[in-house]
Amino acid sequence: MKRSKMLVAIDLVATTGIGSQVIPINGDPPRINAFVNRSFTDSRVNLPDDCSGRTDYPHKSKHQPGRVNVVAETVCPGQMVEIRTTLTRPGWLIFTESVTESKSGLGRVRLSVSMPCKWKPGQSPIGYIVMSVHSSANGSRAITRVYRSVKC
Amino acid sequence: MKGGEMSVLGWNDIPDETFAKYEFWKCPTWIRVLARLPILEILAYPLIVKRGFATIWIPENCFIEVKKYESKGWKIRVGEPDEQERLLEGSVAKLTTNSTSLRRPKIAFTRWGRELAWQKAVHTANGTLDCLERSKHS
Numbered sequence: 257m258k259r260s261k262m263l264v265a266i267d268l269v270a271t272t273g274i275g276s277q278v279i280p281i282n283g284d285p286p287r288i289n290a291f292v293n294r295s296f297t298d299s300r301v302n303l304p305d306d307c308s309g310r311t312d313y314p315h316k317s318k319h320q321p322g323r324v325n326v327v328a329e330t331v332c333p334g335q336m337v338e339i340r341t342t343l344t345r346p347g348w349l350i351f352t353e354s355v356t357e358s359k360s361g362l363g364r365v366r367l368s369v370s371m372p373c374k375w376k377p378g379q380s381p382i383g384y385i386v387m388s389v390h391s392s393a394n395g396s397r398a399i400t401r402v403y404r405s406v407k408c
Numbered sequence: 409m410k411g412g413e414m415s416v417l418g419w420n421d422i423p424d425e426t427f428a429k430y431e432f433w434k435c436p437t438w439i440r441v442l443a444r445l446p447i448l449e450i451l452a453y454p455l456i457v458k459r460g461f462a463t464i465w466i467p468e469n470c471f472i473e474v475k476k477y478e479s480k481g482w483k484i485r486v487g488e489p490d491e492q493e494r495l496l497e498g499s500v501a502k503l504t505t506n507s508t509s510l511r512r513p514k515i516a517f518t519r520w521g522r523e524l525a526w527q528k529a530v531h532t533a534n535g536t537l538d539c540l541e542r543s544k545h546s
Contacts (some may be wrong), residue, residue, distance in 0.1 A: 308503060332503060
């Protein structure tokens, strides 16, 4: 390449600022682009926004009549996740009743917690509190909570 | 009325299988104050319903006399609140490494007071308290 053509090429690279990413001088893969692409496409790398936890509303169980049931879920694709859910029927002092269950798994765990009904015809609906702690292997965590009155 | 129990509009009159949601932040201030007063709180709920700030959510495949409830002021919707609403109420959350341990709220003596306190505690632990505060004014 003649000296004048080489100068024009260097000038183009300098003014556009794209040289180091588009044309690897030493033949190595462009690292920044590789990292960005991997973040969005490789299933083993997850953005924090992918991970969520939810606690559904407690309701009368259709599969197990006479029980109040709630389902909770933690989702974090490609990572070990854990969920711990407590279903509570509040009462005075020692009369509070609660059931706690936990489960762990890869990517998605779904947990169902239930307890026997106590409601009798003529009573007001009974309030149930459900609280779940969702966590993933990378140390991220969230808490979800629901309160709902059910005739159960 | 059922079995001697007195039914109070907005307090305990909703049908089985459904649940109610109240838009307290859209109500006039004096109703919100009433809802935070122990014992007298029960008077706030019929006002919230009559002014159209209360919704009954009906699950799919569940049937109720819609007109009966609409005539009292209830809004009727089928399904469940959307993700955004559930995020605000605290039943859905994004996992974050910035979360802190949950601090149990102080004792509250009204139904709404308790829910507000717990909602705030959950959002504080999840690091999303600012979203909750913004939603009150939107």
